[in-house]
Amino acid sequence: MDFLNVDLPEDIRQHISAGHLNKAKELIDIYYKRNISSLLKRRLDFELLRIKMLKNHYTYSIDRALSLCKEKISDFKEQELQYLIDERYADWIYINGEIRLSNNFLDNTIKVNNQIKNRLIVKEPFDKSGELRKQVVNEIINNGSKSYYIHVKTGLKVKIDENVKGNVIKVHIPIPKNAQQIKGIKILNANHMYKYISDENYPQRTIYFEDDLKDENEFLVEYYYENHIKYNKLDYDNVAEVQPKFYLEEELPHIKFSPFLVDLANYIIKNEKNPLRKARHIYDYITQNVQYSYMRPYAAIESIAEYCGYNLKGDCGVQALLFITLCRIAGIPARWQSGLYVTPYYIGCHDWAEFYIEPYGWLFADPSFGGGARRNNDMIGWDFYFGNLDPFRMVANDYFQYPLYPEKKFLRSDPYDNQIGEAETEMMDLNNYVESILDIIEVKEINS
Structure with missing residues (x-):
């Protein structure tokens, strides 16, 4: 994705900024006929x-x-929609001269605005996962640890039509990788003969299939693993004078030490010298100021950490990347973790971060869950998700912007992370032909 470091020609940039997307496409066609570099062509x-x-x-x-x-929503007034737009609940852009709201603007509003949520005509079901998570967090704090056995089946369902049928399909499905909290990984079975399984330490681990696509259109893998969490009780006065110097670099275009983000880091940290307190200041800033927001595809954001810093909104991964970037600017090693969030009642994608402080080693930070706890006046949960994590995670990735193995020929649906899977043939990408399959088989507490 190095071409994202190349800017667009001014006229194309201006039309895209104004939402004149059709005109921008016309201009791109004109630029293709000019003598331009290969990198600019890839950018276009x-x-x-x-x-x-x-x-x-x-x-x-x-x-x-x-x-x-x-x-x-009961008794919803026209002026309330403008309020939702102005207050960042409803994401929007201009498209060809008209405001267009995101497909999930209402779902996002209901998630983060309790006043709107309480006015739903059809009430949402009770959040069993949230209640269990809150209970488990308190038990971890009180008892010092918690472990869970998690057994799931995941995969992709491919839409079959004449463009696809009869071709060899190449499929990557994320599977658990080694991580500080993950043990006992076991791949149980798959419904197709797999061609390759990544090493347990591969940064974006997958099971890879190549098979003729005929009538069987699902690619599934079943696995289990254990998640062991030990509570980190942090002491801000117990921090080593010498800290490590790894995981401190830029990774353009998304982990970017721009003048704006450097200034933001300095604004947040001020004169603080203690690295643990620095990290806490960054966490507090994000959880207090960044509005949770469902996002457009990450590939449609040119610089994710900057986007979050400028707009003060973003989902779990956008918030995690801002945390990682600001930590690295502040001299605190930080890195990515992502995969699935799995309870007995729910399974879905999630992203969070790790940061390193001697003598504690790698600590967790989940600004999304921490901010959600604070939004719901759960100060215990807000404090917990700085330094700690619940045991309901499957880690598939611990590096942002890392290639799959074998690499895809076409652009990935998510070029930076892999939580659901990827599929293609030799002739075409299948991003618009697949839907994810995420099935819970068993989730139970086990002895540590």
Whole structure:
């Protein structure tokens, strides 16, 4: 993705900024006919894909959005929609001169705005996962540890049509990797003969299939693992004078030491010298100021940490990347973790961070869950997710922007992370042909 470090020509940039996406596409076609470098051509190729992503993600007109809100929310007024837009609950962009809201703007509003949530005409079901997580967090604090056995089946379902049928399909499915909290990984079975399984330490671990796509259109893998969490009770006065110097570099375009982010880090940290307190200041800033927001595809964001810092909104991964970037600017080693969040009641994708402080070693930070706890007045949970993590995680990735093995020929649906999987043939990418399969088989507490 090195081409994302190359800027767009001014006229294309101006039209995209104004939301004139069709005109931007016309200009890109004109630039293709000019004598341009290969790197700029790749950047323009990607911009065409990004325009398509934006059009697919932002489909609600103001009128359609207002109608949906009135249908779902009791006594919803027209001026309230503008409030949701202004206060970052409802994500939007201009497309060809009109405001378009994101497909999930209402889901996001309900998640983070309790006043709107309480006015739903059809109430949401009780959050069993959240209640269990809160209980387990308190038990970890009181007892010092907690361990869970987690058994799931995951994969991809591929839509079969004449463009796909009869071709060899190449599929990557994420599987658990070694991590400080993960033990006892066992791949039980797969419904196709696999060609390759990444090493348990590979930064983005997958099981890889190559098979003719005929009538069987699901690629599944079943596995179990154990998640062992030990409580880190942090003492800000017990920090080593000498700290390590790894995981401190930029990784463009998303972990970027721009003047803005350097200034933001300095603004947050001020004169603090203690690295543990520095990290806590960064965590507090994000959890107190960044509004949780469902995001457009990450590939449609040009610089993720900067996006979060400028707009003060983002989902779990966007918040984690801002935390990692600000920590590295402040001289604190920090890195990525992601995969699945799995309880007996729920399974879905999630991202978080690790940061390193001697003498504690690698500590966890989950600004998304921490910010959610604070939003719901759970100060114990807010404090817990700085330094600690619940045991309901499957770690598939511990490095952002790392290639799959074997590498894909076409651009990945998520070029930076891999939580659901990827699929392609020799002739085409299958990003628009797949849906994820995430099935819970068993989740139970075990002795540490």
